[in-house]
Amino acid sequence: MNASPSIASRVPPLLLAALIILAPLFRSGKIPLATLLLELLAVAAFLALWWWSERRLVLGRLEVFLLAALAVFPLLQLLPLPGLSPLDLPGQTDYFIASQAAGVDRGATTLSIIPRETLSGWLVLLVPIAVYLLTRATSVRSLQKLVTLMLVVAALQAMLGLMQFGSSPSPMFYLGIELPSTGNAVGTYTSRNNFAGFLYLSLMLSLALFMATLGRQTGRTQQGRSLRERIQYYATADGHRAFMYGAVALLLLLAIIFTRSRAGIVLTLLGVLLVSATFSHRIGGGNAFGRMGVIVSGAIALAIAIGLGTVLERFTVSDSLSNGRWIIFDGVFVGIGQFFPLGAGTGTFQQTFARFQDLSQAHYLINRAHNSYLEWIYSGGIVALALILGFLGLYLARWFSLWKRGDWGEFRYIQVGAGLGLMLMLLHELVDYNLFVPANMVYFAFLAGLYLHPYREPTAPKQRTKPVAESAAARSEQALRKVSLLPQAGEPGRNPFMD
Template sequence: MIHRIRVGLMPAFLLSCLLLGGASAAGWWSNLALQIAALLLLFYAAASRRGTPLSSASRQALGLAVLLLALILLQLVPLPPGLWSHLPGRAPIAEGYRLLGRPLPWLPLSLEPFKTISSALWLLPAAAMLTGIVVLGAYRSSWLAWCLAIVSIVSVAMGALQLAGGQGSSAYLYDITNYGAMTGFFSNANHLATLLLATVPFLAALYLNALNKGRSLQKSSGLLVVLAGTGAVIVVGLAGATSIAGMGLALPVAGASALLVFSRKRRVPGWTAIVLALLLAGSVAAAFSAPFNNNLTGEQSKTAEDSRLHSFSTTARAAGEFLPFGSGIGTFQQIYRAHEDPARVGRYFMNHTHGDYLELALEMGVPGLLLVLAFVLWWMRRTFVLWSRDDADPFARAATIAIGAILAHSIVDYPLRTAAMSAVFAMCCGLIADPRAKVQARAAQDPKKAARHLSAD
């Protein structure tokens, strides 16, 4: 019983994040509960002692997380007036103090330090998920995958109720949401699409896991039917979410997941990476062309104030003023409003730039972009290692696909700004990090119960 409770710890936390952490700017009480639970998990991991050392990949993953924390903390360090006033983008602030006749105080690099602290707290669930996998090992890969599958099915069912109820449907969980589209447990339909995409490769991993365990043909066939049905539900969900990027990424994700099944117990040929890359480029290019009329390259993008084309250009212009150090995590809304054309501002406001890399360039500057590059290189290396091995864990391979889908979707959206998708992302990072702390069976831990006896009838 204790063993089952332990391995169910991180799946239960993942389920909580998926159900409660679906908004980036709402759901304060639910996200507060997730952050408190994350702190408890982090304290538990810090107090635990393991007999086996961390693998190199796990140390690298944790090292990248520590670097992110260090960058955030550096943005909160007070700087002398002679230093911060000469940083890019700070001249208007210094001029404001001079106009008021007040001396320049010590100020941090972040223009909104309390917003920076708040944004850092939203990263706690992801940090707890990564630590719980690579340090505590309090999980079972198949349970994590089933959490994704079950929440995806329920989300699409909830999305059907949302569509049936119309604009005033009570099935929508958040006041600020994409009315008229499936959102499930999220406030943003695009984030539901990201979850559905990340779930697809784990469906393939669940089937492979059943085959590797030597299940009977009848049980394996039954599981295949269930997983295929889940895949069909996901297709319906992607259509209901009306996410153009989600539709564009569906084909390469499905192709990579099929490759995961067909490459069971064999190495993947090198040319398959080229095929998948071409498939990804073609699918994305098709999705962002007619007749979809998206708000990045379509006709409406040139006139709509809330289009991605307009937000991208405004954010890029603002980011250029604050390079190379950025304006601080959590400062996007204030900086963006200062750079908007007042004559074009309507009743909508931009809460995020709908392109995480551009927003990161504004808030964290060159150091943030270098950290992203370091992570991408780590992910690519782990992907090569896992797909080159004959005996690679199917769940680890599935995680490489899910990470790729989330990274690609982040070009035109911000899924990692939610606790739900950041937890999924951290889970995938933990699975590909070759964690040291997988919980062993209780019999293996107890030497008294590990003995084997022979008996004859």
């Protein structure tokens, strides 16, 4: 028996709210118990979506295919391959010989070199898939509230980051996080680069909502208002909302600066310029401030970009491996060539990469490739490459259907802001690994669900107009009544008894 629709409609937003709040709370979800909690919530989400069948998911064929392939492929890497040995699979010979020398029985032959790690990687992968499906199953009104919740979480994290930077070198506000050195804003994350990634995702949403609400008011636009009316606007609820989103954006911008992450600051600079170019002609739903609004928003964005450029030169610091990424990439390319086209197995990078690690970095534990695309191809081979191209194609195709002429509703601003945030993180993955951090996986999937949501602008009700002939006849009838009932000006009144 299915639950009532009212209960079914509440479950996805409640589960999404729990994931948004809990995802970064415990070391950005990277410790085992935090990861387990997120995985349990993901399983609960799948059960809820299956149980309440009336919550139909409107997904395109390409979306269904890509999500199914993403969920099933790691399981295929765990299937035993009867009649084959690791000697028959590309890249596995050396690992098989080492296991035999150590007396370790690897069991049945699989595409994954370490099946246990692949199973663990598959369980983590369920989290973003569940978040995406929950987002698509949630109403637009509930999604707008969840976006506000995400901005609240981001603002709290940003304030914690500012306190961490201000209290340096004391580790008081680092909540027990062991870092190489204090003095950076990290929130509850273990990496300032990953923390910056979460902050610029939230910044794009806050800036989009700021542009949507600034000057938005029923009635005349800002161009047609007097100075007094413009000032009074900021005392209204709409004005308060615009001020709140602007304040949150400023807070997030400061926190990104104090992460001292070079990639984070560069991408934020790019994001601010893109927001100005995208929304300057659509401030307040339309072009509420006219050409002056376009000029002012462009000038502010340019000033912020110049300021961030100065910060980038004088304020940022590099981590110990930032200059050695190209050396890591060389080793990853060698590994891809060894394991291609089948890959080493999902989640096995850390355990298998030591074979390809450069001796100059032997004193480091290289747990990530610092380029998510290369690591995915290293682990998944040609299937991972096809999935990357498929998801990128889906992302690019959505821009053509999302961009509409005319005035935009507030949710479309959210979608465009989400699209810009996704773009920044996709660029960031060229030099980092945000999408291997559970918390950022949750937020990335949430923004992807917002961006690909099949939202349509509500059509304004058409005013019923009378036909021209009918309106003309009505005016003629009114004129005749006026002539017959009222004396005409300039004519003397006639007394019929005088005839």
